[in-house]
Amino acid sequence: MSILVNRETRLLVQGITGREGEFHSRAMIEYGTRIVAGVTPGKGGQSAIDGRVPVFDTVAEAVAQTGANATCIFVPAAFAPDAMLEAADGGLPLVSCITEGVPALDMLRVYHVLRAKGVRLIGPNCPGVTSVDEAKVGIIPGNIHSRGPVGLVSRSGTLTYEVVQAMTDAGVGQTTCVGIGGDPIVGTSFVEILDMFNQDPETEAIVMIGEIGGDEEEKAAAFCAREVRKPMVAFIAGRTAPPGRRMGHAGAIISGGAGTAESKRAALEAAGIRVADSPSHIPRLLHEARVA
């Protein structure tokens, strides 16, 4: 069934009438995602995407009128925390926030509120989630995928596309690709997604793409050693990153000597997970892991 999103997903797009929201909603519809509503305060009653999607003023109204069960947020950083909170209040169980630049202390509060409400948040600062041939929620280009048995989870955007393309080109298809986001505090961790993949009957192997900063890859390694028997391959970006600098992503920083690519690699290898030197090596390592 893949994880998080599928053919049953009824998507709401917050910020659908903005430039990003509009562009990506078109792409999502083209992929086959069912976008049932849009929300832009003040534009309720209008329709978006050539008349195909009704626009509402509030999430609550949109959900009541359309039965939306997931949202994708394309709203500027200053308003994104509020949009995430509105989504949770509106009763949506799944929220994906694409926005980059959300202040960390705002995100801290949003994280705890959504967690307490049992709302699954993906992101922010992420490309979203695509279940191949089922639904695309976010901005991952649809044409790089092929359907297959490998789940992918990543902190990155275009690096995710690079890996997916390498897999597709090698004939290794994907179930679901999840971008958890590049910020220091994101709604869902590697461990939680790995747990979902571990329990998904359609996912037979898992690829994890990490980067410097924080300890989520190390936590994932410990989790996988205990719980995950499916073959796994990882790639960690940032071996050449200098310490103490934010490498683009707010969460990609080696702090006080911790969060290096080496330490993540070591933790993953100690857990029996092969770590690729280059994205292009991932298909081969997956094959090795699967026959092992």
Next chain:
Amino acid sequence: MKLQEYRSKEILARHGVPIVAGRTATTPEEAREAASEIGGPVIVKAQVLVGGRGKAGGVKLAATPEEAEQRAREIIGLDIKGVTVKTLLVAPAAEIAKEYYLAFVLDRATRAVTIIASAEGGVEIEETARTNPEAILRMPLHPLIGLQEHQVRRVAFFLGLPPELRKDFAVLMRGLNDAFFGSDADLAEINPMVVTAEGTLLALDAKIVLDESALPRHPDLEAMRDLNEEEPSEVAAREAGISFIKLEGSIGCMVNGAGLAMTTMDLVKLAGGEPANFLDIGGGAKADRVAAAFRIILDDPNVKAILINIFGGITRGDEVAHGIVEARQSLTRDVPMVVRIVGTNADEAREILAKANLITADSLDDAAAKAVEAARAGAVA
């Protein structure tokens, strides 16, 4: 964004934290004047964002204004870990009876703002964590309720503060809390917090690191950015809206996406070269942005070749290719460029680049190898 000590103290003072009021000086004469105004012995401190200024001779006592002038002469222009000292803080010297460590930090691992307190003040907290972890109290704040009075008390008792100072401590700690949240900090650290010989509690040193993502809502704090301690190319990049970090190597990189940009640097190294920079050109890049990126990369004389890696999603490969060809015409210096564009309109991109006689590659590994080779060839020639 790191803030200088004197700026951090300004922010703390605004929120009610007792600090030692000092004056900044950029010349020895100003230091003498500051010391005169203050009266009595002063401490002259280099204002630099790098650590280890004490060991480097950047913090000195001066008993008189003349001595302050002399100490200032010694410290201004001093090189501390690659930074040239330009500004000093001249502050009344305090007679220290006891030193403590107190900080608020955003701990991503636990997803909580955490109070860190220790009676081992005046030393690196990482050092204490290694040698005497029992001496550190770590206490997370409730993410929604924030700092509670019982937490303030717990810290006061943990630090062993005398009863007569508990009220002052509550004011100080509440002020540090307010400064942290009010300025959207990642870290607000007082090391040391001291009790003076006279029995006064105050912050002797302060370090605030601000969350870059929150700066748009703090224009007054953005104005505290110390451009003297930033690479000119990085300053220019920020102004152009390009994410850029200067490194030491000879292979310039231009990539769309931070994770992919880090990977590109990693693959350059794997291919035997050294990246000259990290550069994320962002999504939807067009000619003017590409040109700005080239200028920033080529400002570095070490750059012998440029590797461009674009995975087009929203970003259209043909637009980037046009941008590269256009920008190349206006460059002051010609370096070999290896271009790898995949994704949206990659075929059109390849045609455009081939016509312009640029080296292209299909795979990222291949592009990295070609760039390293081009830089080597250039270095020989």
